[in-house]
Amino acid sequence: MTDRTTPAATTDASAAAVATHGTANAAGTADAASAARTPGTADGAGGASTGSAEAAAQFRPNARYVLLLGLMCALPAVSTDMYLPSLPDVARDLNTSATAAQLTMTAMLIGGAAGQLVIGPLSDRFGRRKPVLIGVALHIVTSLLCAIAPAIVPLIALRTMQGFFNASATVVAMAIIRDRFVGSDASRLMSRLMLVIGVAPLFAPSLGGLVAGQWGWRAVFVVLGVFGAVLWVVVWRRLPETLTPERRRHGGLRTALSGYRALLSDRHFVALAILPGLGMAVLMSYVVASPFVLREGYGLSATEFSLLFAVNGVGLVAGAQVNAALVRRVAPIRIVRVVLPISLGLTAVLLALALTGWGGLVALLVVLWLILALVNFVPPNASALALTRHGEIAGTAAAVIGSLQAGVAGVVSPLSGLLGGDAVAMASVMVGSALLGLLVLALATPAYRRDGAWSV
Template sequence: MTTHLSPGRHTTHPGSAVPTPSVPTASVPTPAVAGPSVVAPAATLGPAPTSLPERAEPAAPDAAATAPAFRPNAKYVLLLGMMCALPAISNDIYLPSLPDVARDLNTSATAAQLTMTAMMVGGAMGQLVIGPLSDRFGRRRPVLIGVALHVVTSVLCALAPSILPLIGIRVAQGFFNAAATVVAMAVIRDRFVGADASRLISRLMLVIGVAPLFAPSVGGLIAGEVGWRGVFGALGLFGVALWLVVWRRLPETLPPERRRDGGMRTAMSGYRRLFRDRHFLALALMPGLGNAVLMSYVVASPFVLQEGYGLSAHEFSLLFAVNGLGLVGGAQVNAALVRRVAPIRIIRVALPLSVAFTLGLLAIAITGWGGLAAILVALWLVLALVNLAPPNASALALSRHGEIAGTAAALIGAIGIGVSAVISPLSGLLGGDSVAMAGVMVGAAVAALLVLAVATPAYRRGGAWAA
């Protein structure tokens, strides 16, 4: 039996910048999302079973039902998308310069690649620190400071005299870039929950997915004209432009009365609360495992397609862009689906399909059936599904802890970076061929499905509403 769900309508309290969903009129109690005066829309969770424990909070005043809804326009989505994409752009625009860095600084290729890893390590640490700070001081101040320091570190990278200072500065750059990503996700949770949050995150994927596709080409052009140091100059200019747009266009979404007082002890109490919530941790793991499927492809595909199947660099770049369109298209399909289907229901279908498609890819890689054409079709189908589960899992995880949205977004991001950093290099260690790539993708997809089945009630009776 198919259940048709319609999205809840968002309203704004008079005098408050934080919209809250209108109160459903159903007679069955609906669980409320933690956070001041925010009640999860019936569209997101569906009718709640009577046995489900309530987490209800005071309902919004009747006057709020007539207030205008906040509707994010294209400029708002673009701003949040560029904030989320800042770390990816900072790495991808620099990719073509790695051989030049190794040659110019008289170091090895491995040491040059460490400048990429260093930024990921810095990003994971930055998310964990900046998330609680955004719950304490609001959203605008941390992101403005973080993006400003991105500009400073970009200039310092351009001036680096040797590889060791460059690695250290890249750690710092990743740390400060994390402010943009954490705040963007926290801003979404401040204003949206459930299906509406998932739909907005999916729209962000259009920006997050497209920007890195062009970043290597832009970086290669810049490096070819002015050298690798000019790439960091361009990153600095991009940071200046982003800072100005954030300063002018990003409103404060966390009013003073909702901010958390205290220092490190308060931050640690927030993380302790999150780690005690097994359901949250399960949902927070899924974006990382989905990203591990994607990163396994990104890391291994140059060797698989160019060395294994003999594609030229130009042909590989074209196919990489086509697969990128699959990624972006999948996210937009999800944005349309969540208008009528609850996010947890999408996850329950998307993850088994992901396992089936990755197993098909592995079978083609082992048997060689269909040759290059079959590999490319299977890859496209796998990648088109990658962005269906993560936006929904992130939105559901954030909805459980709206009162510490910055801390929750930070932990989701840090887990995602950590999981993908551990899993994605495995394809190279296992041989770097198509079988190794597909095997790692199967492992990540199966792990995501097991987490959903074991650590959440998604496949249990009533699980479509309990999530």
Template sequence: MGHEMSTGEPVPTPARPSTTAAAPAGTPAPAAALRPSAKYVLLLGVMTALPAITTDIYLPSLPDVARDLDTSAAAAQLTMTMMLVGGAAGQLVIGPLSDRFGRRLPVLIGVALHVVTSLLCAIAPAIIPLIGLRMVQGFFNASASVVAMAVIRDRFVGPDASRLLSRLMLVIGVAPLFAPSVGGLIAGQWGWRAVFVALALYGAALWVVVLLRLPETLPRERRLASARGVWSGYRVLIRDRHFVALALLPGLGLAVLMSYVVGSPFVLREGFGLTSGQFALVFAINGIGLVGGAQVNAALVRRYAPIQIIRVALPISFVLVLALLVLALTGAGGLPALLVVLFLTMSLVNFTPPNASAIALSRHGERAGTAAAFIGALQAGVSGVVAPLVGVLGESAWAMATVMLAGAGGALLVLALATPAYRRGGWTEGGLGGATVSEAAAEAR
């Protein structure tokens, strides 16, 4: 029971991949593995969402933390920054370890230590210990997201992996919509320390579910045999320039999203005078666009290869963000025009990360944990560097649009210059294309 979970249909153990050549994106998944059950998607979704929930549920408590621990707002915000730093480092360490020791053991240890550090955060006596504990908390809860990504690659490739990643966005997308409200409610009733108790309870529940329901998807015969092989995996990944290019795309996509998240409160509330309720409504509508776009992508990958979707979606996203900058600079159309373009932009954000991640992971199935860690760390690092530039430029509408344009433009340049996606027939080269589901089924037959 503890090592089995239905995915809707029986899932055979994937064939052992070569350790010398990456499987191309067109390699079909086993036919029986193409339809994961809703419970399987939900489990991977709550695993992947753990770091996001740990971040978002804590946001409303920042002023209370600064006041209660007698510190500055900047120091309180550092508890957020260090959690992201810890998360990036955790992915880089835990991902390779999951290739060496299997998927279940690292995530069970990581989530258990997330619970411990959450409880320690709840009794932190001062801001410095809290900052350190938040970094440790981020390090260990990264195990949940990086292992979830590796599990997807163990069982699915190409369009199937992309479709599953898009379905996960439905679960992950709920976190930024509701976690701050839940965190504010908890902090309002019992204080900010109770938020960390809630995170510990969430982690404990997740640990039990993983123990009982997450199967081991990396058999012993497919694990890396030595510690040297574990860490040399990064050298292999870095030498694959197409993989690095694809791994950058989710980070640049998240930079567009985070620039909006960081800048929109100032743009919409201070710049356009929206009330807190009106802003919450706009934020929720754009959140629906994010989740809805991911589900449209999940449907599209049934007919089109992931790289085909990316090479169409990225130019459209760039044009939309360019239009957003023009509106911000000229004021044309006022707030309604700005909101419409923002909604369309957010609806396209989730077309690139799941497809780029699926293709990148399919190139290195023999070290899926390391590859997932590399993608996740780049995603956190790139977005973490780019998004704060909104504040540096002045937290205005044009500043937000400029940083978003840098992210969208950077992604388009990476795709055009570092991959063959826009060359004639190039998207089928180098394992970039992938087969559609119908093609994969035909090849399997």
């Protein structure tokens, strides 16, 4: 059970991390480019873009600023991935099942989805600094409480709270990028940022395994608390407020609900906000099924599987870098409407290879790598377009997009297993996700209409 559970959980959490990272990348990539090349963007985007342009003209990000935003985006991923190798130990120590131990992972995803929906509007109301400082502080507290959890039920509850609170770091980082960076500055920032946050899911499990091996699984939560404390100090000292008082949304619950109502009544925003989640569904089908497909179906060892997983992770980061460079010259909507059909075609090829066995493992891995390299093209650009439509409530809009991604992570995770957990099941979920994404873009947006606002 341990050998079978750990890789699946590892990849599942890494996918959740990448889902978060993809959304973070979306927040800033070519924000101004999308506004400039997308006539008719609505609902206050023009004013927000102007403010962002003025801020960008006065500020240039240095390496420390990029690192800070990267660490903020990576907090949920680190909190997830460092804990992964400890799952068998948690089940054994707390005298529970592997399934119950894995619920501590699902709980954090659910908490993160809920946290984004709550903290997003709060960041639009009170500014960016207060929510993230409070959220990270409570992350520290819940991490230390997790370290002394006496049973599995309290641990599940605490992990839900931990996901809720550390979602503040991701939401605020996304909103800050939308507040401050536009055009080529945003593209350069995001190309560097992905180098920071792309490292987390590659190395955090190894570090977590080392800590747990030396001092036990409870020590992992102590380390997460220390990491949160360091991040809190750096945010307190180095992160400036980017949402000026005159741009804040005043009011309570009614104001927050009105923001969500405005977002959900915008059909184009909803379609664009769904696309990142569907893009991550392609990734999730791979990460959940890959341990069974590669280790059991093709007989790879744990070491070989880990190496291949890292190579595919490099593809994810490389794809984000190519997109960040490409988006400076090509409108985001053009990238999305070209990449989605290509992704559908590649997933169809993968399904054919899985059904026929043609080319063996090598052919399967090559096509799989190409699919994963394209994963980070759709979420960044679709999210950037969605955020551009509602720049005046960037925190709330970012929360909706991030919550949808986290929700998709929880819904899609079991599908490959329910269909059999083999290569055919994995490829089938990929094809379905890519097809649904293309249909949403074609039917719910004017992306493919010559007379549409996004036809240029």
